[in-house]
Amino acid sequence: MPEAGRSGGFGLYLHWPFCQAKCPYCDFNSHVSGRIDHRRWQAALISEIDRHGRETSGRILNSVFFGGGTPGLMPPDLVAALLDRIRRTWQVANDLEVTLEANPTSVESSLFQGFRDAGVNRISIGIQALDDAALRALGRLHDTARARAALETARAVFSRVSFDLIYARQHQSLSGWKTELREALEMTDGHLSLYQLTIEPGTAFGRLHARGALPGLPDEDLAADMYLLAQEMCEAAGLPAYEISNHARPGDESRHNMIYWTAGDYVGIGPGAHGRLSLGGKRLATEALSQPERWLSQVEALGHGEASRRSLSRNEQLAEYLMMGLRLRAGLDETRLSSLCVDDDLFNKINTMKEAGLLERCSGKLRATSRGRLLLDALLRELLPVEG
Template sequence: MADTPPFGPAHGFGLYIHWPYCTRICPYCDFNVYAAKDRDNAPLNAALLSDLGRHADLLAGHPDLGSVYLGGGTPSLMAPADITALIDLAEQRFGLAPEAEITLEANPVDISRASLDSWKTAGVTRLSLGIQSLEDEALTFLGRDHDAAMAKRSVAEALSVFDNVSIDLIYARPGQPEDRWKSELTEALSLGAPHLSLYELTIEERTAFGQRARRGDLVPMGDDDQADLYELTQEICEAHGLPAYEVSNHAASKPYQSRHNLTYWRGGDWIGIGPGAHGRLTVDGQRIATHAAARPADYQLAAQNSLDAKSLTTLSTLDNTRELLALGLRSDEGFDLERVARIIGRHVDTSALKTFSENGLVRQNGQTISLTQDGRLLADRITAELSP
C-alpha cells in the first residue's frame, strides 16, 4: 500500500459522460440540464467524441477504463448509434477493463424491449432507472412524466434484459408519513432490482421547488423527521438484504455496488465530458480538476481545442485531503489514515476522532475510519471537524 499513490487511477479509473437534455425539467432538479425540444444533437455528439479524444491525448499513461457512466439529463434519449460510438471510441483510445461496468441512466418512458436490446448491443451492462416514486400523487408532485404502473413495468422489462439494474427513489417529501414510505420502499424492494439509490428530497435554491419554498408554497420536511425516515430506510433495506454500502446507496452484494461511484469515493481518477461535467485526473503526479463549459454551445466550441494540463486547475494538498475525507466517509469502506497523512503531511485530529468514536459515530479498523449508521446522519459535520 505504501507504494500506491494516495490518489489517482490506482484507486479506479472511469469515464463520466453528461447528456444535458431532458423532455421536461423536474422541479427538484439542480443539474446542468436543458429542454430537449427539437434540437439537432449532431454537434453535441461530435463534441463528445472530440472531448474524449483530447482527454486520451492528455492521459496516454492511464490504464484501461473500469467504468463508463452515461448520466444527465436523460441519456436514454440518445440515439443508440451515438451511445455505441462513444463506447467504441472509449475502448479504442483507453481500453475497457475486463468486466467493465457501463451504466446508462434511463427514464421509465424510454423503456421498451427494442430500446433495451439496442443498449445492450451498444455495450451497456447496467441500467439506472429514474423511478423516483411508486405513488402516482408523488410522481405528479415531482413533475415526472410516468405513473407508478409504468415505473413498475419498466423495472420488470429492464430485469428481463439486464441483470444489473438500479432504481432511484426520492423520499422525505413534504408531509410524507412513515407508514407510506415504509409501504412504498417495501414495494420497490419487491421489484427485484439488486441496487437502490435512495435520496432525501433536497430543495435547491435555483429550482422550481426552491422558488415555491421562498414563496411559502412548499414547506420542506424538518431535519428530525428526515432523520427518522433515514433510519427507517436503513432498517427496511437491511431486512430485505440490500444494506447501505454508502450514505444513499444499497446493494444486494458487492458485484452490484456501483463500480463507477466507488471510483469517486476511493479517490480514483475520472474523465468528465459533456456540458458542465467535472473530472479528476492525475497528470505527472499532480491532481487536476476539470470542469467543462456548462452551455452546450460553449462546450461544443471548447471541445475543438486541445487539453493542456498547465491550463487546468491543479488541486492543492489541502484540497486533495479534504476531498478524500469527504468522499471516503460516504462509503462503508471509509478512508485510510495513512493515505491522508501522505497527502497532507500529518494525521487528522486524533482528539476529534476519539470523541466521535466514543459517541458511536465512527468506527476504526486498524488505519481505516468509517461512519456508523448514526454517524452517517452527521456526515458533513464529522468531515468538517476531521478535515485539516
C-alpha cells in the first residue's frame, strides 16, 4: 500500500510564513516580520528543494503550491528562482499546475504579472467576505472594492483564478450570505473555496470566544443552512462542490488539493510544512520546524529544516485516507481502502452508515451522501480506527 501514494500524483508545497498583519481568526503558521533577508530565504529554500530532489528523483511533478502566510508578498524574482530550481530538479508534467496564494492588497496585485512571468499559472485570492463591515471585523487590510479590483487584475493576468470566502461569521444572516454568494458567483471563473469560520484556540478570536466576547456567531443550525445554501447555489451556477469546501466547474478542480485528498505524495518545504512520501516501501510523514528563524538557521546549520520524519502505521494511513477521501464528492477508492484495512469492525461500521443513508457506494468508490457530508466530522469520529 505505501507505494499507492504514488498513484495519487506528486506535488510540492512551499510555505512562505510571512504576512503584513495577523488576522484574528487565523492559526496558520504566519508571522509579521519587519526584516526578511530574501537572499538567505532563497538559499535555504533551494537547498531544501535539492535535498528532496535527491530522495525523490525520477518522479514527475504534477503541482507546485506556494501557500502561507502570504506568498503574494514574495518578490517575483524569488518565486522565479525557486521555480527554475524545481524544473531543473524534477521532470514536470506538461500541465504542471503552479498556484500561489495572495491577498487582495494593491501591493500584491502589482506583482501578479511578475508571478506569471516566473511561471505561476493559477492564483488563489483570500477575499474572505463581500461586505466591508465583515472585512473589518475579520481584521482584513482590504475592502470589497479592492477585492474586486484585485480579482480583475488577476483575471487579466492568469487563466486560472480562484478566491476564498469565509462564512458563518459574526452577525451574518442567511439572506446576507445569499447576497454575497450571488455576487461571488457572478465574479467567479471556475473555482471557489467557501470555508466555514472555525474559532481556533490560540488566535485572537479564540481568546475572545473563550471569555464570551465574540458575540453573534451563528448556531449550528444556521451554519448548516449556510453550508446547504452554498451547495445549492454553486451547483445551480455550474460549480458543484468537488470537496466539502471547494467548488469548481468540472475540469477546473485544484490539482494540488486533489493530491492531498487522494492521499498522493507531496514534498513539504518551508517552516511548518508537512510532507507525505512513499519511499522504500514506507509511507513517510515529514514535518518542518515551524518557527521561521529556527527553520532558517537549522537549514543553514544542518542542511535540513525537518523537525520530524516518521513512518506512518497502517492504521494512521487508513485514518488519513478516510479523513481525506470522504471529503471528496467522488469519494475514495474501495480497493485501496480494502488494501489498508484488515479490520472487519470498520466494514461493519461502514455498512451501518450505508443503511443510515450517510455513506453510499458509487462506481467502485465509497462516498459520503449529501447528508453524510453535512455530518462529516461526527461520521469520521465514528469510523476512525484507534491507533495501534
